[in-house]
Amino acid sequence: MLAARAITRRFGRTLALDGVDFEAHAGEIHALLGENGAGKTTLMNVIAGATRPNSGEVTLDGAALNAGSPQEALKAGIAAVHQSPMLFERMSWEENLALGGFGRRGRYDLRAVAAEAAALASQLGLKLPPPRAILEQRSVSERVRLELLRALSFEPLVLILDEPTSVLAPSELAGFLELLERLRAEGRIVVWITHKLAEARAAADRITVLRQGRVVARAISPETPERELAQLMLGELAPPDAAAIPKGGSGQSVLLLDNLLLIEDGRSIIDGLTLELSGGEITGLAGVDGNGQTELVELLARVRTPSGGSIRLSARTEAAEIAVIPQDRDHDGLVLDMTLWENLLLEPGLRERFTNGSWLDVAKARALGADVIARYKIRAASPDALAAELSGGNRQRLEVARAMSLKPKVIIAHNICRGLDLAATADVHRALVDFAAAGGAVLLISSDLDELLALCGRLFVISRGKIRETEPAERTPERLGLLMAGAWS
Numbered sequence: 001m002l003a004a005r006a007i008t009r010r011f012g013r014t015l016a017l018d019g020v021d022f023e024a025h026a027g028e029i030h031a032l033l034g035e036n037g038a039g040k041t042t043l044m045n046v047i048a049g050a051t052r053p054n055s056g057e058v059t060l061d062g063a064a065l066n067a068g069s070p071q072e073a074l075k076a077g078i079a080a081v082h083q084s085p086m087l088f089e090r091m092s093w094e095e096n097l098a099l100g101g102f103g104r105r106g107r108y109d110l111r112a113v114a115a116e117a118a119a120l121a122s123q124l125g126l127k128l129p130p131p132r133a134i135l136e137q138r139s140v141s142e143r144v145r146l147e148l149l150r151a152l153s154f155e156p157l158v159l160i161l162d163e164p165t166s167v168l169a170p171s172e173l174a175g176f177l178e179l180l181e182r183l184r185a186e187g188r189i190v191v192w193i194t195h196k197l198a199e200a201r202a203a204a205d206r207i208t209v210l211r212q213g214r215v216v217a218r219a220i221s222p223e224t225p226e227r228e229l230a231q232l233m234l235g236e237l238a239p240p241d242a243a244a245i246p247k248g249g250s251g252q253s254v255l256l257l258d259n260l261l262l263i264e265d266g267r268s269i270i271d272g273l274t275l276e277l278s279g280g281e282i283t284g285l286a287g288v289d290g291n292g293q294t295e296l297v298e299l300l301a302r303v304r305t306p307s308g309g310s311i312r313l314s315a316r317t318e319a320a321e322i323a324v325i326p327q328d329r330d331h332d333g334l335v336l337d338m339t340l341w342e343n344l345l346l347e348p349g350l351r352e353r354f355t356n357g358s359w360l361d362v363a364k365a366r367a368l369g370a371d372v373i374a375r376y377k378i379r380a381a382s383p384d385a386l387a388a389e390l391s392g393g394n395r396q397r398l399e400v401a402r403a404m405s406l407k408p409k410v411i412i413a414h415n416i417c418r419g420l421d422l423a424a425t426a427d428v429h430r431a432l433v434d435f436a437a438a439g440g441a442v443l444l445i446s447s448d449l450d451e452l453l454a455l456c457g458r459l460f461v462i463s464r465g466k467i468r469e470t471e472p473a474e475r476t477p478e479r480l481g482l483l484m485a486g487a488w489s
């Protein structure tokens with residue numbers, strides 16, 4: 001058994017590890033899961049002797065290891081494959097392996113090294129670079145494979161892998177997993193560091209979750225639902241608490257779609273759609289893409305006119321109080337060649353606020369940009385950054401920020417979290433929940449059933465332009481899947 005006890009490690013003012021206990025048993029693949037910066041690599045370095053902890057100890061089968069000595073860790077049977085390979089870049093791979101103990105010890109016979117490496121590589125199903133290739137000219141993936149080969153040549157009892165799959169090609173993954181399963185079957189310990197939930201769930205026997213230098217879940221089952229793992233990893237960034245999600249609504253109608261029709265080329269795209277939105281809840285609309293959702297959003301954004309029926313606002317709602325977040329943020333939501341603050345002003349309601357006569361108050365618009373960057377945690381250098389410079393998640397945060405800044409009564413959101421990472425998804429969901437909890441009405445149009453089931457009070461299904469409300473008993477992914485397939489429409 002490998003055990004790390006009460007490990008604390010500081011880097012200046014950063015507490016990278018704060019009293020961490022970690023245990024892994026012979027014959028298991030143990031995933032060490034955590035967001036960037038959680039302390040995973042630091043913990044690996046402490047276990048492998050590459051970093052000396054401020055306090056705590058590492059034991060293997062009960063025997064304490066000499067902290068901060070990689071040689072001793074290796075002698076005891078602990079080998080590590082680093083996130084950024086620890087190799088001599090200017091040397092050939094054979095020279096690197098020779099220094100790592102390949103070939104006849106004491107004499108650097110590169111042909112013997114290559115032969116030994118080739119034998120081991122074929123046994124492990126790994127590919128080697130061409131003869132005498134210098135490492136700095138090879139890909140990271142090849143370098144990591146060499147590190148893996150070097151680590152395995154020691155026949156370690158414990159193999160620690162730091163985010164190995166991020167450098168593997170998808171085609172290499174199956175072979176890699178087989179290799180790990182073989183090591184497990186031989187009774188070795190594999191510690192697999194990753195920040196990918198799905199990966200940890202698929203491959204590990206048990207999972208330990210680190211957050212901000214602390215263990216927040218110890219050796220839990222890989223069957224733990226993704227949502228729960230996400231919550232553990234992200235902590236306060238976690239998806240909204242189920243109890244905080246308003247369901248039932250205030251009953252105060254803010255928007256009524258009445259028998260809405262959209263006919264194009266003789267085809268009904270929207271076919272008699274009636275839906276009432278009220279404040280204080282998130283109303284869901286589930287559907288397979290292409291069943292009229294995009295057109296519905298365009299009708300609500302008033303870029304299309306209905307062929308029949310009406311969109312009616314309650315007496316206290318104005319048209320400018322409907323904010324629309326379209327699904328295609330790059331084409332319909334933002335202008336990528338414009339700056340962040342210019343994109344905010346694309347919303348007429350906001351533009352109005354910063355216009356004085358025919359003058360635009362640019363300083364004020366920039367100030368809103370700076371405020372939005374801080375409040376919605378948008379990673380952008382300044383309000384003058386171009387939307388094109390933002391990552392997908394940050395573009396989505398910008399769209400949500402723009403909608404919220406309008407202080408609307410209604411938000412129409414279409415596939416709002418598609419392609420976002422966990423942290424961004426959780427933030428966007430929380431913004432919607434807070435908005436609804438404060439009395440706003442949300443129409444969440446999505447093909448993501450988990451999202452809809454988690455957030456929505458009432459839930460409708462759209463198929464071929466028709467909608468139907470779901471019964472509570474139908475709110476399971478299986479039943480919804482059938483309804484979305486349109487048996488009823």
Ligand SMILES: Nc1ncnc2c1ncn2[C@@H]1O[C@H](COP(=O)(O)OP(=O)(O)O)[C@@H](O)[C@H]1O
Binds near residue numbers: 043
């Ligand atoms: N050598 C170092 N010097 C200063 N800070 C460090 C060093 N190594 C790690 N840290 C800090 O410790 C924290 C944990 O980092 P790390 O163990 O690399 O996390 P992870 O591998 O989970 O992404 C981070 O805040 C990181 O910036």
Ligand SMILES: [Mg+2]
Binds near residue numbers: 040041042083162
């Ligand atoms: Mg790391």
